[in-house]
Amino acid sequence: MKDPVRIVITGAAGQIAYLLMHPLCNGDIFGKDQTIILHLFNTTRRMTALQGLIMEIVDSNYPLLKNIISTDSEQIAFQDVDFAIFLGSVPRKDATHRKELLNDNVKIFQSQGIALDKFAKKTVKVLVVSNPANTNCYILARCAPSIPRENFTCLTHLDHNRARTQIASRLQVLPDTIKNIIIWGNHSSTVFPDVHFATVSIDNRKTSVYEAVQNDNWLRDDFIAAVRKRGGDIIAARKLTSSISVAKAIVDHLKSWWYGTNENEWISMGVISDGSYGVEKGLVFSYPVQIKNGKISIVQNLKLDNWSIEMIDKTHKELIEEKHDALQKIHLIMTTNLVKLQTIEQLSPLVLRVLGCNPSPMTLQGTNTYLIGKGRNRLLLDAGQGVPAYVDELKNTMKKNNIGLQAILITHWHPDHIYGIKDVLKLIDKPDLPVFKRKLFEMPDLKKLQTYGMPDNPDEVANFTFINNGTEQFNIETAGAHLKAIHTPGHTTDHLCFWLEEEQALFSGDTILGQGTTEFEDLYDYLNSLRLILKMSPKRIYPGHGPVVENPQQTLEHYISHRQQRNNQILDALKQSNDGLDPNEITKIVYTDLSEGLFHAACHNVCNHLQMLGKENLVCFNDQNKKWSLRVNSSM
Numbered sequence: 001m002k003d004p005v006r007i008v009i010t011g012a013a014g015q016i017a018y019l020l021m022h023p024l025c026n027g028d029i030f031g032k033d034q035t036i037i038l039h040l041f042n043t044t045r046r047m048t049a050l051q052g053l054i055m056e057i058v059d060s061n062y063p064l065l066k067n068i069i070s071t072d073s074e075q076i077a078f079q080d081v082d083f084a085i086f087l088g089s090v091p092r093k094d095a096t097h098r099k100e101l102l103n104d105n106v107k108i109f110q111s112q113g114i115a116l117d118k119f120a121k122k123t124v125k126v127l128v129v130s131n132p133a134n135t136n137c138y139i140l141a142r143c144a145p146s147i148p149r150e151n152f153t154c155l156t157h158l159d160h161n162r163a164r165t166q167i168a169s170r171l172q173v174l175p176d177t178i179k180n181i182i183i184w185g186n187h188s189s190t191v192f193p194d195v196h197f198a199t200v201s202i203d204n205r206k207t208s209v210y211e212a213v214q215n216d217n218w219l220r221d222d223f224i225a226a227v228r229k230r231g232g233d234i235i236a237a238r239k240l241t242s243s244i245s246v247a248k249a250i251v252d253h254l255k256s257w258w259y260g261t262n263e264n265e266w267i268s269m270g271v272i273s274d275g276s277y278g279v280e281k282g283l284v285f286s287y288p289v290q291i292k293n294g295k296i297s298i299v300q301n302l303k304l305d306n307w308s309i310e311m312i313d314k315t316h317k318e319l320i321e322e323k324h325d326a327l328q329k330i331h332l333i334m335t336t337n338l339v340k341l342q343t344i345e346q347l348s349p350l351v352l353r354v355l356g357c358n359p360s361p362m363t364l365q366g367t368n369t370y371l372i373g374k375g376r377n378r379l380l381l382d383a384g385q386g387v388p389a390y391v392d393e394l395k396n397t398m399k400k401n402n403i404g405l406q407a408i409l410i411t412h413w414h415p416d417h418i419y420g421i422k423d424v425l426k427l428i429d430k431p432d433l434p435v436f437k438r439k440l441f442e443m444p445d446l447k448k449l450q451t452y453g454m455p456d457n458p459d460e461v462a463n464f465t466f467i468n469n470g471t472e473q474f475n476i477e478t479a480g481a482h483l484k485a486i487h488t489p490g491h492t493t494d495h496l497c498f499w500l501e502e503e504q505a506l507f508s509g510d511t512i513l514g515q516g517t518t519e520f521e522d523l524y525d526y527l528n529s530l531r532l533i534l535k536m537s538p539k540r541i542y543p544g545h546g547p548v549v550e551n552p553q554q555t556l557e558h559y560i561s562h563r564q565q566r567n568n569q570i571l572d573a574l575k576q577s578n579d580g581l582d583p584n585e586i587t588k589i590v591y592t593d594l595s596e597g598l599f600h601a602a603c604h605n606v607c608n609h610l611q612m613l614g615k616e617n618l619v620c621f622n623d624q625n626k627k628w629s630l631r632v633n634s635s636m
Contacts, residue, residue, distance in 0.1 A: 004035040004066045008081040011088025012040035013049040019247035025062035029254045037067045041077035073600045074115035081120045089130035106329040109136045113143025128154040133187045134284040135322040154270030156286035158249035159183040162227045163193040177201040182288045183268035185315025192311040193227045260291045266299050283319050339547045341365045350481050356384035364545040367416040375479025377406040384420035391423045406478050410437040411509030412495040413458035421462040438494040439466040490526025505540040514546020523612040580627030583607050
């Protein structure tokens with residue numbers, strides 16, 4: 001038996017997932033020698049129904065199934081998966097307009113795309129089924145930039161099968177005698193089922209479908225209309241969306257991806273466009289594809305008549321409109337309550353901010369990088385994520401102000417702060433320019449590195465000059481500015497802030513943000529770093545993300561008191577329990593009126609607080625019942 005592949009299915013409590021379980025677990029997709037581990041993901045309110053599905057799977061005694069993980073946590077769902085099948089979304093109903101579906105699903109696929117990028121294997125193969133499938137897939141790919149673009153697909157094999165069925169019925173033949181139908185474009189009412197290159201075998205003789213049907217009007221009208229309306233007709237009849245046919249199309253899609261297509265044959269898949277046939281690059285567009293050794297290739301050089309080009313253009317335009325609608329929705333979500341920042345802004349006589357041009361839910365308006373000093377050569381604090389637009393902005397800014405670089409200072413190892421180093425060095429044509437960073441004496445967890453798509457050792461991303469060899473003191477000066485490095489662990493173990501003597505100001509990296517609160521690896525160290533900064537009494541803070549903090553004392557006290565208040569709430573909860581509480585139980589007590597979508601983030605915070613309270617000898621963990629309790633000798 002082969003080592004198991006991990007497969008996550010979202011919306012796993014639904015009917016399509018139910019019908020997909022047997023072919024998945026029985027080896028009908030990946031083979032009779034391929035073991036699997038299922039990650040079944042659904043919302044919290046559907047977990048009971050999901051348990052019913054699991055009972056049925058377990059009772060079926062599938063020998064290839066090595067484990068089932070059921071969860072409502074995105075992190076657990078996507079952790080280390082090899083295949084991701086997206087069935088979960090706001091479902092389409094009889095009267096649901098397509099644009100309504102898109103608006104409802106943007107937030108879902110944005111969140112899941114971020115989780116996919118963070119937790120799945122970088123080789124994960126993605127299939128989006130839930131509608132609008134093409135644009136949902138586009139959103140997912142956009143929010144998972146570290147996963148190769150060729151690994152994202154959406155399901156148009158359903159349209160492919162429907163088109164074969166219509167032709168087979170018309171010719172009174174079996175569907176598998178029909179080859180090389182094409183589904184162009186969007187899985188919608190503009191989809192273009194094309195039989196110009198299709199063939200059919202009748203009485204062991206292969207002929208073109210056009211020749212066999214001998215009715216061009218039917219092929220251009222009723223045939224196309226039947227394929228486009230099929231999903232709506234099923235909803236009208238069943239009051240439910242298609243299920244059996246969708247599950248079968250998923251099986252066909254995955255088998256083709258796993259085993260490849262036959263010689264001189266193709267299937268239809270929604271893939272990320274490379275510009276073929278004049279389609280905008282980056283759109284998720286259904287093409288004819290061939291597959292070999294897992295690699296998907298768009299069939300090239302098909303000669304299209306003017307009518308076909310016109311049909312493709314209609315579905316192409318619809319996808320462009322959907323993309324714009326989705327981007328507006330994403331932008332609205334991201335920018336809600338975010339202060340608008342200028343890409344280039346002189347914040348003080350000594351500090352010029354250049355935004356990293358990488359806005360996201362994690363990076364807010366983008367990563368702040370700073371040019372510091374007054375002279376010809378200045379210090380660059382952090383180097384962005386390697387986004388081409390950032391390099392262009394930095395280049396134009398340096399040219400406009402007639403400045404160069406003396407050195408680069410790095411606050412910490414996260415990719416949005418260090419991935420741009422090589423681009424900056426190439427821009428200024430100084431490969432030996434000093435790049436200063438604190439050394440990672442303890443490597444981050446391998447899974448965490450994989451989450452960020454980092455190499456095994458982030459300290460090898462560039463030729464760093466490590467600034468803490470034998471001493472914690474590091475000072476650097478440039479014309480008009482003197483900077484001192486301060487080790488502030490918590491967000492990461494190597495995190496540095498930089499003190500600007502002339503302004504009594506602090507470059508805080510990700511220890512303090514201009515808006516919201518930051519994540520941390522170690523809450524105990526993080527709070528100690530905040531207290532250290534509070535004692536320094538900065539007059540101003542230049543954060544790694546968000547606007548300048550003009551009231552540092554108030555902000556720092558808020559950060560610290562918020563965390564201390566949460567500690568007290570957790571300790572109070574534990575006081576009320578004789579047998580201890582697990583993190584889920586504590587979260588439900590501490591976070592009242594919390595939406596289910598935020599529950600696991602809150603639970604993660606509770607776990608961080610428990611680890612800190614453990615370091616302070618206020619709580620302890622029971623390995624037997626997996627619960628936390630107050631320490632007997634605790635003064636609490």
